Amino acid sequence: MAKDKDIIDGCLSGSRRDQELLYRRYSPRLYAVCLQYSGNTEEARDVLQEGFIKIFENLSHFSHEGSFEGWMRRIIVNTALERYRNRYYLNRVDDIEGVSEPEAEPDTDDFAGLEAYDLLNMIMELPPKYRMVFNLYAIEGYSHKEIGEMMGISEGTSKSNLSRAREILQKKVMILTGVTRRMVNV
Template identity: 40%
Template sequence: MTEYELIKGCIKQDAKCQRLLFEQMAGKMLSVCLRYANDSMEAEDMLQDGLVRVFNNIHQFKFEGSFEGWVRRVVVNCALKHLQKKRIQFSEIKENSNDGLRMESYAFSNLGEEDLMKLISQLPDGYRIVFNLNIIEGYTHEEIGQMLNIQASTSRSQLVKARKMLQYQILQLQKIAV
């Protein structure tokens, strides 16, 4: 079954097509949710809401651009909505004087996806959301500012600090490994 047929089937509320779509998308989207959520339970809730919204609004997909991109966008929006309920504070966190941090590529070349996921999940909420939206989803700082109702400059500074903190954590992990 092609993607087009699958989407058409979902628009017609065909349970088989919906199940197929779920099987194709759920893993990736759960990974997206896990990057935004604080724990796996919250990620499941986000995914559930996101996919229900996808199934209920799939007729709005215009077959322009990537379908997975559309689904991802819906799921990310749902995740942000969940997080907005918690009133995330984009506070400045004092760093451990790692301004001049330099990290070589070998430091993270052996890092697996699960390790990265774990490290990202340990970032403070504000850092984590901006990092995910900008680096992984590809939103600009202006878009992130609009989505999160913050200044674009706040988004930039959060990203810089998120990146530094992540690199610092990777280095710490390396030290432990050594």
């Protein structure tokens, strides 16, 4: 299998074949990211298409330091974020300070039977603002401050959105797996 660097060099020299090779190699994983952020397949395909155009346009800036997939993922996430800002910027929620985390949680072992597709569907069903914050915080690892800057919201709003997203997801997970016993007992 061709190395990423060879494919990148081929892309930079204008080889359409290498561009397609790169797309075929990474589009399934990046499309999953698009779905995670987009909520529906139509929007996800637009994000993927727009994201790949940006990837190709900026490929010469990739410094070969760090993961190439991580670099592409960041572009896809930023593209999704940009679309979100354009579409949902006006639908802000008020800052909610002092939101507490859920007091008890099931163990991860209780969710062992969950399929990735189930998890993806749960995230896609979240309201956009909750979905974005949950993805950025729990999956990508950004801080609330960074998320606030990226989404144009306050840290407090980010925290409250995350809290609400977790709450919704926990309920969905527990419904799906039937894990309610712990929550009741604690």
